[in-house]
Amino acid sequence: MxxxxxxxxxxxxxxxxxxxxxxxxxxxxxxxxxxxxxxxxxxxxxxxxxxxxxxxxxxxxxxxxxxxxxxxxxxxxxxxxxxxxxxxxxxxxxxxxxxxxxxxxxxxxxxxxxxxxxxxxxxxxxxxxxxxxxxxxxxxxxxxxxxxxxxxxxxxxxxxxxxxxxxxxDYFKELSKNADYLDQESSFSEEYRYYQEDGFVGFGDFITIGDNYSDSGFLPRAVAIHLSYIDGTGKIKVKHFVSDSNGDTSDIGGKFAEALDKLVAWCNQQNIHTRAVEIFRDLKQRGHFPGLGTLKKLSIMNHIELVITNI
CATH class of the missing domain: 3.40.50 (Rossmann fold)
Structure with missing residues (x-):
């Protein structure tokens, strides 16, 4: 579980x-x-x-x-x-x-x-x-x-x-700034494969958010979308899709579009079709920026779906 x-x-x-x-x-x-x-x-x-x-x-x-x-x-x-x-x-x-x-x-x-x-x-x-x-x-x-x-x-x-x-x-490797994730991929875990063998009835994680808590909000210089996936060896990894125009905090919607273009192109190449990824595809097709909170929501949804459909 x-x-x-x-x-x-x-x-x-x-x-x-x-x-x-x-x-x-x-x-x-x-x-x-x-x-x-x-x-x-x-x-x-x-x-x-x-x-x-x-x-x-x-x-x-x-x-x-x-x-x-x-x-x-x-x-x-x-x-x-x-x-x-x-x-x-x-x-x-x-x-x-x-x-x-x-x-x-x-x-x-x-x-x-x-x-x-x-x-x-x-x-x-x-x-x-x-x-x-x-x-x-x-x-x-x-x-x-x-x-x-x-x-x-x-x-x-x-x-x-x-x-x-x-x-x-906590398997999410948090970096200090969104821009630090540019062109990065992180290892996550393999607990979903081994928890029963190791003597547990379940396993948990802090998804693609991490354990660090903050209740302050601010406009980021870069927009990053964190997407979990399972690689060819069965390991969960996190692919980070980051905007390119990261010099200031203007045009957050434009920064999202840059990150989204990378995510959709990669998911198409990898043939990934979770519910969250389909929503990302729809957002790209409509040219719609739903807000930064929705990006977090979709990242969470993708991770949970990935895990529960593979245990």
């Missing part, structure tokens, strides 16, 4: 919302993880849409970024108001140094919730003690343990029941 990890920003949520109706035969292959960053109308409508399609998902109740950091009750109120009696989701809890110190209040808080939900997903962003693991396992219905490998040791995952283990890591 695939666990794409998104922050609850507008176009990340819209990507999940748009995708959930496109893969009725693949719903059991994915369980998105949503770390809400604000109590927005998009968050509420996206949760309702996921529930309407009976998609399993995970909602972080102790986010580490955004407006809802340290405000878990707001998230619980959103779940209560918008999911009614829907049960096919997990409450997700980030386990790090801070939350490990707060288990004496966090566990009773979860136990006291008047919600229908499937169980709890623990996201291990740091290693905790064996005693804490035993306390969590005995107190809560832990369905999944997502082990963030870049932040834990390789042997840490052995502390958990095999039927709960999910590997998580």
């Amino acid at each position: 695939y666990f794409p990890y998104v922050r609850g920003k507008q176009f990340e949520l819209i990507a999940l919302r748009d995708l959930c109706g496109l893969f009725p035969n693949d719903i059991l292959k994915t369980s998105p993880v949503i770390e809400p960053v604000k109590s927005s109308s998009t968050l509420k409508s996206s949760l309702k849409e996921l529930a309407s399609k009976n998609v399993n998902f995970n909602v972080v109740i102790n986010p580490r970024v955004g407006d809802l950091k340290n405000n878990r009750q707001v998230i619980i109120d959103v779940l209560t108001e918008n999911l009614n009696h829907y049960k096919n989701y997990q409450l997700a809890v980030i386990i790090d140094a801070f939350s490990s110190r707060q288990l004496d209040t966090l566990i009773p808080f979860i136990e006291g919730l008047n919600l229908d939900y499937n169980g709890v997903t623990l996201i291990h962003n740091a290693e905790t003690t064996t005693e804490n693991i035993e306390l969590l396992s005995s107190s809560l219905n832990v369905v999944y343990n997502l082990i963030y490998f870049s932040k834990t040791s390789r042997r840490y995952y052995r502390e958990f029941e095999q039927n709960t283990r999910v590997s998580l890591d």
Whole structure:
């Protein structure tokens, strides 16, 4: 099973919302993880849409970024108001140094919730003690343990029941400026091929966004479109399509057209036909610039489709 990890920003949520109706035969292959960053109308409508399609998902109740950091009750109120009696989701809890110190209040808080939900997903962003693991396992219905490998040791995952283990890591190689991606291609991962062999029931990643979070927006000098694909050896890679006229921040639509021309030409050459790529082709044909947020949405959609249709 695939666990794409998104922050609850507008176009990340819209990507999940748009995708959930496109893969009725693949719903059991994915369980998105949503770390809400604000109590927005998009968050509420996206949760309702996921529930309407009976998609399993995970909602972080102790986010580490955004407006809802340290405000878990707001998230619980959103779940209560918008999911009614829907049960096919997990409450997700980030386990790090801070939350490990707060288990004496966090566990009773979860136990006291008047919600229908499937169980709890623990996201291990740091290693905790064996005693804490035993306390969590005995107190809560832990369905999944997502082990963030870049932040834990390789042997840490052995502390958990095999039927709960999910590997998580950030495979997107982020560069400081969009222009730095010009004519570049990045390796991503092969987890989709080996996670079961390595003793996990699922695997997760931060898609083509990466784990780094920023809530500030600015006009870029260059427009970059990040497109995942599987190469001839079965490895997931990311092809970066970047505009050429990158001297200033003017004419963002023109910069998009430059990057889009490269993407469509390459996808035609490679015979790639995901839903997102077909939308990119339509945008080129119409000469339409949909906004930078839509580019992120389509990149996310392409990556998730690529993974779930190959596991």
